[in-house]
Amino acid sequence: MSRILSRLPVTPPTLADVAERAGVSRQTVSNAVNNPELLRDDTLQRVQEAIAELGYLPNRAARNLRTRSSHLVGLPIKAVEEGTANAQMDRFVHSLVEASSAVGYHVLLFTGAQTGDPEDDLPGYDDLLRSTAVDAFVVTDTYLGNPQADWLNDRRAPFVAFGRPWNDPDARHPWVDVDGAAGTELATTHLIDKGHERIAWIGWRKDSLLGEERRAGWSRTMRARGLSTTGLASRVEDTVASGREASGVLLDEAHPSAFVCASDTLAMGVLHTLAERGLRAGPDVAVTGFDDSQVAQVVPPGLTSVRQPLEEVAVEVVKALANLLGPPSGDTRGVLLTPTLVVRGSS
Amino acid sequence: MSRILSRLPVTPPTLADVAERAGVSRQTVSNAVNNPELLRDDTLQRVQEAIAELGYLPNRAARNLRTRSSHLVGLPIKAVEEGTANAQMDRFVHSLVEASSAVGYHVLLFTGAQTGDPEDDLPGYDDLLRSTAVDAFVVTDTYLGNPQADWLNDRRAPFVAFGRPWNDPDARHPWVDVDGAAGTELATTHLIDKGHERIAWIGWRKDSLLGEERRAGWSRTMRARGLSTTGLASRVEDTVASGREASGVLLDEAHPSAFVCASDTLAMGVLHTLAERGLRAGPDVAVTGFDDSQVAQVVPPGLTSVRQPLEEVAVEVVKALANLLGPPSGDTRGVLLTPTLVVRGSS
């Protein structure tokens, strides 16, 4: 096998080459590749042998031109945020590439402008779309007010979102998301079971619906267990410094014995405060984060964190994609997955 | 502008549409796009107006078919290693995507098999190559014994490596790399300047030439300053647990006051040991890592780390790519870039 493929011809074999070798017409070879069930067994086998001997693979450009589809999905990527623990894109991208290849798709990366304004990403989408470079998009950043989904909907561009359409609950595009409240509920329950009663929340500002959802998981669990939340919540920016500051204030004013955080970044801020005060994460004050970042995995003594099932998310995204691009079968609009809790030394 | 582009036609405009609108032949439109200098000024302007009005963009598939080039570069990605701090891939990927788009290229992601054996990635390359899906590859993992470079060279597949050809110093493919020894020299010098004399090394096993290079930066700097390295070096696997263990042994047996590590992962292992022994990273024992991962950035009290100039690497990679695919101009075989040191609380 590797012998056969070991020398790349100057110009790769075409349908015609295979057809000649197998003694059939070009169309028959095409059918052998795309609709094998149409061929008689012996013909099929003969063609397949010729294909193997020649190491034939259909020319993508020609196929794309003819079928008006590139078998490529576009994925916009943002710059990594320095100084945060939010690098989970990596994990998602890898899973997406893998899941896509299983259905014959490849992932094409692109970036918008560097301004940070999502409006400026739009031309990136537009060019790809108008040049028929991709069949669909996967968008990952569907926070409230993000124009991408609306924009894509407007031009009837096929896309699947990782993230709920917060803008518009009855948006008609397919989406996949992770139940944030379930995640923080897991964390809060875990802490309560460990005997904690004064459990503080550090989350994002109110305009983040994603953040409000995660917060809801904490507050509803506290209430359900009959625990007070008064004075125990803080809403800040998603930076280590904010988490550090917020946890300092909370410790002074509300004396919590544990913190549930909306992100690993904020949780790291809490660890900073604890280190400064000579408190031990875990034995003295418990902390949980969100995303199971590499930071959570390697920081001493290990940060307990809610882990999003990104592999599953990718699989569901690809399913939705296939449904969008292939023959539509039972259109599932939205899929909500449940995260898990990874317990480590900090709790 | 956004008005004009705001409605995607059922089927995008073609060259013929533009030609009709501008009252010229299809050829002339093609020239207007690809060789504007061939047109008379007034014709050019007329055509460009028609292009803008119609929101015309050349159909990629058709262009690819005709020019036998996809304007796509393939980038193989590995699964994220859990439990390490080695997630710098997405910083590089982002930079690469950006640099590529500046010269009209897009990045296509693919994965090999999941076995971890690099041999199994080869079919991934092969398929992409034989189906003319990509024009070239960027490979990022050129450790000793990795078959990719040889394999690609064998089939005369254009590629650029991020990483030196350790196998074969006079390999003929272009590469870009970062000077690891310069990085650890920076770290070691920094520690010496802070007054440290017993500075230990924790690195990788000897079969990693990359690791040996980083080690050399430490040892040559120590020697140059007249400091002993005897009993101060340890070579282990790249895991947090190994770093923890090695630093424990070194502290007991050689009493170093500082550690230079070959990776942030190992450095985190050292932080674990320090935390367990009630020692403070920084004031009590200094530690430096390598890669300036998010972990280094957010862990208390901040991990001093060598930062690779990945943005520059990407730019150089794309330069080499352009040189490979476009008209060859001055073939620079290899480019070696210098890292910087980011000083934080741990030193």
Added chain:
DNA sequence: CTGAAAGCGCTAACAG
């Protein structure tokens, strides 16, 4: 400087 003709490799539609 502009236009006409040819064809890249493939698949959809139809004919045998």
Added chain:
DNA sequence: CTGTTAGCGCTTTCAG
């Protein structure tokens, strides 16, 4: 079940 015909949208000859 297999072969023939046509054409996707573009660029590369080569004439005018």
